[in-house]
Amino acid sequence: MNDVAPSLRRITVVVTETTGLRDAQARKRVLALTAAEFGIAPRALEVRHDGRGRPLPYGLGAGAHISISHGRGLAAVAVTGVAPVGVDVEAVRPLAAVAMARRWFVPGEAEWLGALPEHHQCAAYFWLWTHKEAMGKALGTGLDGGGLLRAVPLPAQWPPPPARPRLRWGGVPSFPALAVAAPSLATALLPAPAQLAVAVAGPEGDGAFVDVRIRDAPGAPEFA
Secondary structure, three states: OOOOOHHHOOEEEEEEEOOOOOHHHHHHHHHHHHHHHOOOOHHHOEEEEOOOOOEEEEOOOOOOEEEEEEEOOEEEEEEEOOOOEEEEEEEOOOOOHHHHHHHHOOHHHHHHHHOOOHHHHHHHHHHHHHHHHHHHHHHOOOOOOOHHHOOOOOOOOOOOOOOOOEOEEOOOOOOOOEEEEOOOOOHHHOOOOEEEEEEEEOHHHOOOEEEEEEEOOOOOOOEO
16 A cells, blocks of 8 residues: 555545435535545546446545445545445434344344344444445445345444544454444534444455544534
8 A cells, every 4th residue: 555645545534414415416515525625626536437336436546445325414435545445324313223123134233233222223223234335335245145144343332432433354253354443423513313334345454544524514523
């Protein structure tokens, strides 16, 4: 990674509100904000896709990897030169969390979620979901091929304490070739609670910093 720009030696995540925007508009908006973070014009950042559908960035420099997530009022982009990256962001919303976890996730995850107080279960469900999405994107497979059954590293306590996030290598029991982190999104910075997860495929991710930047939300400072 010595030949990549210093700005690509960590994982930069840009998160923005997209309330009322369609997917194409949300994508354009969050990519424009990402370009601004890297000091380039929006038109200078172009995202294409390879034959497997993995996004390929042009305009961020040699060795850059990118991942995009958008929907239900939030959008996020992760950029790094560390290794192929995946990001997922989800607004926490009411659902039958325990029943859905039993249907879609591995038994240990469903048991863990079901043991939490009821008022924490929806947030925990989306914590698990965003991890699985981020890991699938980093691997270039998405959730195909049993991605929902890919076990994720459960937190030692719930809710996880806020901390400056670093990627954790080997934290995925069923797939050791991944490093993952779940940066905390402070509720005060967004109109509703949200869960965010980031993953990279490769040992280079071990210990890498994740810088999360909330942008375009009224009064929102940088979250670091």
